[in-house]
Amino acid sequence: MADPMKIRATLKGGGLADVRVLMNHPMETGLRKDADGKIVPQHFIQEVTVRVNGKAVIEGQISQAVSRNPVFSFRLKGVKAGDRLEISWLDNRGESNRTETAIA
């Protein structure tokens, strides 16, 4: 079970908001070897979706080249205090996670 995401959405005025999200994920490339010299299998997030009030605003596809425990910053427009921000991810093993917060 994946650890919860940390998410922060801050209104900047003019309907803009900065979003920062931290995802706990090993982002294994499939190239790394463990202490016993065995290849650690690929395990990485492939899809990231940002929704505002249920509507997708950013759809991201990422590879194993994104660093371990990915941190993303995004910028939204046309938002206001209290809008519901939801971020979700799906990885190559079909594991997923989702979190939401109110824009403040």
Add this chain to the structure above:
Amino acid sequence: MQAMLAAALWPKRALAAGWNKDAFQAKTAADALKSIGAGSAAPSPDVVIDAPEIAENGAVVPIEITSNVPGTRSIAVVIDKNPFPLAAKFDFLDGAVPFVKVNVKMGESSNIRVIAEAGGRHYAAMKEVKVTIGGCGG
């Protein structure tokens, strides 16, 4: 023309969301760019990459990308010398600014290319990042 041909050959990709396996498994930057229909991107000063000149740790290289091209719908990040050069592609729908900041891994010093798509055309920017310790294993 190339984009039209790609759309005709793989109509599913143009319509369906989801992870673009062919593009992410491409082993050269040229193939990755072709797979996302950006084989003929033109250099543009409106695509801005903020990344360090020298990254001490290739496992965590912070990059910040902005497209000032009006009507930008997507931004792709390609790291030429990584084993699989396409690192990420973000689609921006109504309600999002075409901006993203993310940390990426770099196996060695390489050019980073950013391709923005607007109105069916592709606009590119490139920046070289020198890596002191590679991050491919991490």
